[in-house]
Amino acid sequence: MTSALPVLSPTAVVSALRAAGCVFAEDEAELLLATARTPRELAAMVDRRAAGLPLEHVLGWAEFHGLRIAVEPGVFVPRRRTEFLVDRALEQAPDARVVVDLCCGSGALGAALAARLGAVEVHGADIDPAAVRCARRNLAPFGGHTHTGDLYDALPSGLRGRVGILTANVPYVPSAEVPLLPAEARDHEPAVALDGGADGLDVLRRVAAGAPEWLAPGGCLLSETGEHQAPAAVEAFERAGLTARLAESEEWQAHVVMGIRE
Template sequence: MASATESAKESSADPSRSPSCFPSRDAVVGALRAAGCVFAEDEAELILAAARTPEGLAGLVERRVTGLPLELVVGWAEFHGLSIAVEPGVFVPRRRTEFLVAQALAGAPHARVVVDLCCGSGAVGAALASALGAVELHAADIDPAAVRCARRNVADVGGHVHVGDLFEALPTTLRGRVDILAANVPYVPTGEVALLPAEARDHEPLTALDGGADGLDVLRRVAADAGEWLAPGGSLLVETSERQAAAAVESFRRGGLTTRLAVDEELYAHVVIGTRAVGA
């Protein structure tokens, strides 16, 4: 399978495969397939729908065949039934993270205060608020680009977005009131970031990927302080990997939370859930 970079070089060398010669669906599909896109037909439909002019179509195809993630090419990602706006430099929400949302909703179907920490695009917060109805939603991220993007995605549900390092970004009035604290923290070990697919490694912010030496640095910080922000019976939910799960569970327990691990084998999703005791 040719790499996207190799295919792009071939396109520029062969005028018949130049992006300016992509007026038809079949031509777009052919270019995407040549670039190694496994779901070329589906991607072509999305790109064609996003293009406003032939020149715009050429630009979208060119960006995709040179390796830009499809979501960043078309400007949105599907997540939990929503169209989430994404832009270059912002973490693209993963479908497996829908499992975290499902677990949060199952555990607190009547939640009224929700926090989306390390929010990236704000996809998790937007999904929770859309499902729960009238909630007080706060999202936060250390990256200003993510904060700008999240504000677009939570505006329709009345969410508030803050910039800063973890809990330091949140209004102090939230202490002891949070029913759902979702934290999609970075959890890739530093030494493995270079092994990630190029779409993530080259186009997403390092702060959204690198979780430190064992991948759990940020998770430990969140688990240590979550208890004072959770309402009695409120829960912290964090996604992690299978091999990190045991250590993540122990970090939650050290933070004083009643903890369990939820797993979806089909999505290969592992979510650690820690609940503050009602009498705490």
């Protein structure tokens, strides 16, 4: 007869996480204890987290802009700082009726915008089929559509000139800096979601160049970038014919380039 698995106490969970180097061991333990349905599942979750798997992949979800966003192994985890981008989009285009989330990953941005805008047509697109499968789950409650392909090539042609909010949380880490990322990102998130080329702006430039064709008059493109890249990112938006400005948050350490089609 198989003996019952001993129940890990909250103290034991915290100790295991702290020993593994988890800085916020108490907070993480609380989430694991609340999510696990059985002692066996809790033990497995603690082991996976202690082995370095991102907490969100262990839980199966990430908190983002008041929503629980489903995330799966191998899919980019939405960062809380990117909520700043969502808020700027809502401020700029509160009446948008069509939202497109390029490089959508889990679909967190599209879901967050749809949740606030109400009756909106929302599309998510990504080159990674695993990300698109995940985004489909998160956009389904909002009647969202998902597409697999390279940036605008993935989108239905009927969206041209109709998009009120176009978000593109593009990969913007310079290639040489990818090996310096924390192991959670470097080892468990797809390189295509992190590596932005030599200066980190390869994908952003392509997104900016194609945006005017897809944006409605007055529509806006928003993309996150690094502080040292921001001037070049603004220049790329302006070169594409967009009226560009930079929004910054010291609290979130976030830098968002916004471009308006006049």
